[in-house]
Amino acid sequence: GQNIDQPTEMTATEGAIVQINCTYQTSGFNGLFWYQQHAGEAPTFLSYNVLDGLEEKGRFSSFLSRSKGYSYLLLKELQMKDSASYLCAVRGTDKLIFGTGTRLQVFP
Amino acid sequence: EAGVVQSPRYKIIEKKQPVAFWCNPISGHNTLYWYLQNLGQGPELLIRYENEEAVDDSQLPKDRFSAERLKGVDSTLKIQPAELGDSAVYLCASSSILAGASTQYFGPGTRLTVL
Numbered sequence: 001g002q003n004i005d006q007p008t009e010m011t012a013t014e015g016a017i018v019q020i021n022c023t024y025q026t027s028g029f030n031g032l033f034w035y036q037q038h039a040g041e042a043p044t045f046l047s048y049n050v051l052d053g054l055e056e057k058g059r060f061s062s063f064l065s066r067s068k069g070y071s072y073l074l075l076k077e078l079q080m081k082d083s084a085s086y087l088c089a090v091r092g093t094d095k096l097i098f099g100t101g102t103r104l105q106v107f108p
Numbered sequence: 109e110a111g112v113v114q115s116p117r118y119k120i121i122e123k124k125q126p127v128a129f130w131c132n133p134i135s136g137h138n139t140l141y142w143y144l145q146n147l148g149q150g151p152e153l154l155i156r157y158e159n160e161e162a163v164d165d166s167q168l169p170k171d172r173f174s175a176e177r178l179k180g181v182d183s184t185l186k187i188q189p190a191e192l193g194d195s196a197v198y199l200c201a202s203s204s205i206l207a208g209a210s211t212q213y214f215g216p217g218t219r220l221t222v223l
Contacts, residue, residue, distance in 0.1 A: 004150075033211070042112075042199065042214040043151065087150050095164060096212060098150030 002026045004099035006088050011105045012078050020073045020102045022088030034062050034073045035087040037101065043087055046073070078106050110134070112215030114200050120221045126188035129218045133181070133202030140177060141212060142185050143199040151199055151214075157183065187220075195222045 012018040031050040035043035049064035085101040143151035159180040177183040
């Protein structure tokens with residue numbers, strides 16, 4: 001079967017660093033995406049990993065280990081506006097499968 | 109560049125009524141997706157179009173849901189008749205095979221409430 005696991009909720013303090021983990025088991029692997037989704041809004045693309053290693057983009061970084069079926073999204077210098085759900089999605093053989101999302105709350 | 113456009117943003121109907129959602133993808137994107145998202149869940153694929161052709165509709169409840177993408181651009185998703193359990197957000201996304209990772213870009217969604 002296909003399964004993507006990520007924590008349901010996380011909290012962090014403004015200015016801190018937070019790591020959101022994602023583990024997956026899918027039929028085939030053709031890349032892993034992270035999306036940010038604010039309440040009532042569309043998911044917006046954050047990052048894409050297809051090879052092992054770290055991809056850095058400003059305050060956000062994403063890591064992938066294909067052998068472990070594992071990824072994480074690292075958010076640095078947290079801001080209040082980072083309070084949102086973060087969706088891990090894996091492209092399997094023919095479609096994109098989404099996790100249930102991790103709701104991050106950033107407190108002042 | 110304009111993003112994915114969806115309308116209406118909100119729709120409230122009574123059960124057994126029909127409803128339709130419209131999507132205009134990003135210009136030049138040949139692949140269009142319709143997703144359903146329940147509260148607290150990730151999006152679930154309903155149907156995927158490559159140009160005018162529906163290449164994956166395995167998750168579309170065909171007894172009440174239908175979709176079309178005439179001319180390979182705009183798309184319409186219809187539910188007839190709607191049931192209480194259809195209350196959700198319906199998201200449209202598009203992607204281009206020319207854009208490397210074929211990243212999907214989402215529209216704002218239509219929030220459907222069935223009473």
